Amino acid sequence: MKVSYNWLKSYFDTEIPTAKELEVIFTDHLFEVEDLVKVDNDEVFEGKVLPDRAHYLLCHKGVAREIGVLRDIPMKEITFPDVIAGDDNAKFKVNIQDTDLCRRYIAVEMENITVGDSPKWITDRLDVIGQKSINCLVDLANFVMLDIGQPMHVFDADKIQGDITVGPADDGEKIVLLTGEEVELNSDNLTINDSNGPLAIAGVKGGKRAEVTKETKRIVIESANFYPASIRRTSTRLNLRNDSSKRFENEITPELAMEAMTEIIALISEISPDAKITAVTDVYPNPVSKWTVDVSKDKIEKMLGITLENGQIENIMKKMDCEVSVSNDVITVTPPFNRLDIKIPEDIADEVGRIIGYENIPSILTPELESKTLINKTFFYSEKIKNVLVEQGFSETLLYSLVNKGFYEISYPMASDKSALRENLLKKMSESLVLNGRNADLLAIETVKIFEIGQVFTSNGEETHLAIGVQLTKKKKGLKSEDILKEAILELEKELDIQLPKDISASEHGAIWEINLDEFISKMPSAGDISTLGFKRLPLDKKFEKFSPYPFVTRDIAIFVPSNIERDDVQKIIVDNAGELCIKNYLFDVFEKDGKTSYAYRLIFQSFEKTLTDDEVNVHMENINKKITGKGWEVR
Amino acid sequence: MEKNTQEGHLHIITQAVRDISAIFDKMGFSVQAGPELETEFYNFDALGTPEDHPARDMQDTFWIKTKPGEEKKVLRTHTSSVQVRFLESMKDNPKPFKIIVPGKVFRNEATDVTHEAQFFQVESLYMNKNVSMTELKGTLEKFFLEFIGPDAKIRFRPSFFSFVEPGVEVDVWWKDRWLEIFGAGLVHPDVFKSVGIDPKEWKGFAFGGGIDRLIMLRYGIDDIRHLYTGDLRLINQF
Numbered sequence: 107m108k109v110s111y112n113w114l115k116s117y118f119d120t121e122i123p124t125a126k127e128l129e130v131i132f133t134d135h136l137f138e139v140e141d142l143v144k145v146d147n148d149e150v151f152e153g154k155v156l157p158d159r160a161h162y163l164l165c166h167k168g169v170a171r172e173i174g175v176l177r178d179i180p181m182k183e184i185t186f187p188d189v190i191a192g193d194d195n196a197k198f199k200v201n202i203q204d205t206d207l208c209r210r211y212i213a214v215e216m217e218n219i220t221v222g223d224s225p226k227w228i229t230d231r232l233d234v235i236g237q238k239s240i241n242c243l244v245d246l247a248n249f250v251m252l253d254i255g256q257p258m259h260v261f262d263a264d265k266i267q268g269d270i271t272v273g274p275a276d277d278g279e280k281i282v283l284l285t286g287e288e289v290e291l292n293s294d295n296l297t298i299n300d301s302n303g304p305l306a307i308a309g310v311k312g313g314k315r316a317e318v319t320k321e322t323k324r325i326v327i328e329s330a331n332f333y334p335a336s337i338r339r340t341s342t343r344l345n346l347r348n349d350s351s352k353r354f355e356n357e358i359t360p361e362l363a364m365e366a367m368t369e370i371i372a373l374i375s376e377i378s379p380d381a382k383i384t385a386v387t388d389v390y391p392n393p394v395s396k397w398t399v400d401v402s403k404d405k406i407e408k409m410l411g412i413t414l415e416n417g418q419i420e421n422i423m424k425k426m427d428c429e430v431s432v433s434n435d436v437i438t439v440t441p442p443f444n445r446l447d448i449k450i451p452e453d454i455a456d457e458v459g460r461i462i463g464y465e466n467i468p469s470i471l472t473p474e475l476e477s478k479t480l481i482n483k484t485f486f487y488s489e490k491i492k493n494v495l496v497e498q499g500f501s502e503t504l505l506y507s508l509v510n511k512g513f514y515e516i517s518y519p520m521a522s523d524k525s526a527l528r529e530n531l532l533k534k535m536s537e538s539l540v541l542n543g544r545n546a547d548l549l550a551i552e553t554v555k556i557f558e559i560g561q562v563f564t565s566n567g568e569e570t571h572l573a574i575g576v577q578l579t580k581k582k583k584g585l586k587s588e589d590i591l592k593e594a595i596l597e598l599e600k601e602l603d604i605q606l607p608k609d610i611s612a613s614e615h616g617a618i619w620e621i622n623l624d625e626f627i628s629k630m631p632s633a634g635d636i637s638t639l640g641f642k643r644l645p646l647d648k649k650f651e652k653f654s655p656y657p658f659v660t661r662d663i664a665i666f667v668p669s670n671i672e673r674d675d676v677q678k679i680i681v682d683n684a685g686e687l688c689i690k691n692y693l694f695d696v697f698e699k700d701g702k703t704s705y706a707y708r709l710i711f712q713s714f715e716k717t718l719t720d721d722e723v724n725v726h727m728e729n730i731n732k733k734i735t736g737k738g739w740e741v742r
Numbered sequence: 743m744e745k746n747t748q749e750g751h752l753h754i755i756t757q758a759v760r761d762i763s764a765i766f767d768k769m770g771f772s773v774q775a776g777p778e779l780e781t782e783f784y785n786f787d788a789l790g791t792p793e794d795h796p797a798r799d800m801q802d803t804f805w806i807k808t809k810p811g812e813e814k815k816v817l818r819t820h821t822s823s824v825q826v827r828f829l830e831s832m833k834d835n836p837k838p839f840k841i842i843v844p845g846k847v848f849r850n851e852a853t854d855v856t857h858e859a860q861f862f863q864v865e866s867l868y869m870n871k872n873v874s875m876t877e878l879k880g881t882l883e884k885f886f887l888e889f890i891g892p893d894a895k896i897r898f899r900p901s902f903f904s905f906v907e908p909g910v911e912v913d914v915w916w917k918d919r920w921l922e923i924f925g926a927g928l929v930h931p932d933v934f935k936s937v938g939i940d941p942k943e944w945k946g947f948a949f950g951g952g953i954d955r956l957i958m959l960r961y962g963i964d965d966i967r968h969l970y971t972g973d974l975r976l977i978n979q980f
Binding site for chain 2: 133134135136137138156157158159334335338339355356408409410411450452453455456459464465467468470471472473474475478479480481482484485486489492495496497499500501502503504505506507508514515516517518520524527534537538541542545548549551552553554556558561568637639641642643644645646648649650652653
């Protein structure tokens with residue numbers, strides 16, 4: 107929510123902390139300030155009001171009250187003349203069809219209205235927080251909502267036919283909104299109707315039909331209270347979430363409706379002095395009552411873990427406009443109507459904790475317990491298996507659980523390749539084999555050896571699977587991917603003392619083996635201590651080396667040198683002459699023949715900017731060639 | 743270059759999970775786990791976020807297609823669902839415990855270099871007759887001192903998570919700025935009630951948060967998506 111600093115200041119006669127200071131105060135004690143920006147001669151906070159405080163904090167008065175509490179600054183008493191209910195002369199009778207969905211509906215009828223522009227102080231206030239000025243009536247309704255948190259609506263009374271009924275829409279009924287957009291309603295949508303159908307979607311959006319214009323002379327002002335879940339469902343389904351629906355869906359007290367009405371009427375009278383109230387209809391069949399929360403100092407102290415002064419809880423809660431009484435050790439707190447977040451003792455601990463400030467509570471450790479819970483068996487054996495496989499030279503993948511096809515499907519997938527849950531690990535693993543096979547030279551590996559332990563989702567439900575994948579990237583006589591895989595399975599059997607199936611699925615991209623681990627783990631003895639798993643600390647100072655999205659080029663070079671020449675001397679020539687684009691070089695073969703040694707090096711060239719051409723690589727290779735032959739050595 | 747002695751690597755997330763688990767193990771916390779495919783009850787309702795509650799906006803959810811009448815299912819949006827499952831398993835014979843739950847979670851949001859549809863979280867739950875915010879603070883401070891180093895500082899900021907009260911955001915001072923790392927608080931009495939444990943007798947603290955970001959920051963990994971494509975160019979660096 108956007109909060110104007112100047113607006114906040116208007117609630118105080120005395121100085122308040124600067125906006126910069128408030129940013130810190132709010133962050134430490136109230137809500138996260140995501141941004142603080144200068145707008146004209148004002149400063150605007152972007153405050154992250156979460157659902158627990160949204161009942162009272164989605165308005166400037168709510169935030170100002172917090173400044174008063176946190177800095178002990180008295181707020182100005184701002185009151186407006188009472189609006190006395192009286193519907194004797196009401197042109198429109200108000201019927202509420204479901205008093206659970208509409209808990210209160212106040213309709214004030216006024217005449218002699220002049221709809222002009224808003225006074226500058228109103229448009230200034232709205233402007234800095236990004237609210238466009240429409241006309242004085244719409245602006246005032248907005249102003250009151252942002253001031254005290256009650257959404258309001260103004261209808262042109264001459265465009266309403268018959269009585270006002272608050273009730274569910276008919277299925278398929280349509281309404282043209284103020285924006286001109288037509289939407290189709292259903293019986294789950296609460297609407298405000300006259301005899302010709304819907305005038306507005308309750309708490310969400312007004313309709314075009316009874317829109318206030320410059321010609322409007324008579325109005326009906328609505329200040330109502332709607333059931334949060336209903337408003338949320340409607341605004342979500344119609345994709346019409348806005349300032350009004352947000353406040354209703356987070357629940358506001360029905361008591362606020364009249365307070366808002368007195369404020370808007372006072373403001374209208376100021377702007378449009380001839381305006382006259384002709385009727386005030388207040389349908390409020392079940393007025394809400396106050397509630398109490400009993401706590402004790404001891405209980406709050408135990409929750410926060412600190413010692414409080416006598417009277418400290420009482421003081422804090424009183425500052426928040428709670429009534430507080432104390433009897434023996436019981437502190438009875440009666441919150442104001444708008445503090446719907448204060449319902450249980452824990453809520454009071456929350457208030458006391460944040461007001462005192464968590465920086466002021468000490469740190470202690472939890473006591474040692476008599477018995478330690480056994481660690482999860484699947485976790486224990488999964489980690490054990492990982493150890494065995496890493497020892498065998500396998501690397502662990504964590505692949506996507508979301509795939510394009512599977513038994514369990516996503517209701518509203520955002521992408522077709524993420525529309526179902528994986529039924530096995532195999533499918534994604536074969537993609538990983540291909541990816542890594544392509545990069546084998548870059549990775550300086552001859553065989554891609556990977557594994558994963560993860561959850562899959564089959565018609566039997568969720569299962570923990572293990573998959574191992576192998577791909578030989580260079581043909582080797584008599585060796586197949588399956589052989590390497592089998593070796594790994596045998597090693598697992600030996601280490602875990604179990605029998606495993608050996609069904610391997612092989613393809614041109616290598617071999618993969620996958621099993622359901624649950625069955626095997628269930629037969630294992632209970633989990634042991636975590637310390638037996640040999641967990642290592644994370645490397646502290648490593649820096650991830652980014653990799654290029656462009657393809658790399660591989661070049662091999664074999665150099666024959668006299669036996670007295672050291673390997674390092676050969677390598678130095680390569681390093682010195684391969685250029686910056688050579689990102690890796692490694693020795694992959696050595697042999698001796700006739701008193702000479704052959705060193706075979708693999709060089710990997712790659713750019714972060716583009717795909718390299720043969721020519722760009724050849725330049726460097728020729729350079730190396732020249733240097734080698736210049737030494738009198740031989741390039742084979 | 744070694745030819746026949748190819749070196750295997752644990753995924754960096756697994757290495758992080760192991761480090762975190764070992765640190766908490768020393769403080770008496772045991773690793774637990776739970777399903778990734780969850781019911782609406784364990785992921786939301788029992789955690790104080792019933793249908794049509796604004797708190798559901800705090801998490802973009804992958805809902806699973808179900809048949810009419812079948813219980814609604816989701817890919818868990820947090821490891822907090824395991825809190826409920828573990829508490830439920832204790833309801834007939836409650837006794838003090840400390841657990842941590844590392845695991846994969848899912849969010850239905852557009853992906854970019856810092857957002858991914860799947861990532862890892864670690865969750866913790868401690869239950870005893872008396873549990874306080876000071877113990878929560880002490881436990882987290884100790885963890886970050888071990889995990890990040892002796893310069894680590896933490897701060898609590900008031901926040902809201904439907905399953906704790908009081909609820910706080912845990913920021914960690916790292917690389918010259920405050921980072922929002924964990925959500926935390928005292929277990930809300932309604933969570934105990936939802937599984938049949940008496941909140942008058944039992945109290946608890948809980949915290950949880952993402953692991954991926956801690957790893958990305960620590961090692962300068964520029965794109966979260968690299969973590970989940972099985973790319974050995976990343977995996978084999980660690």
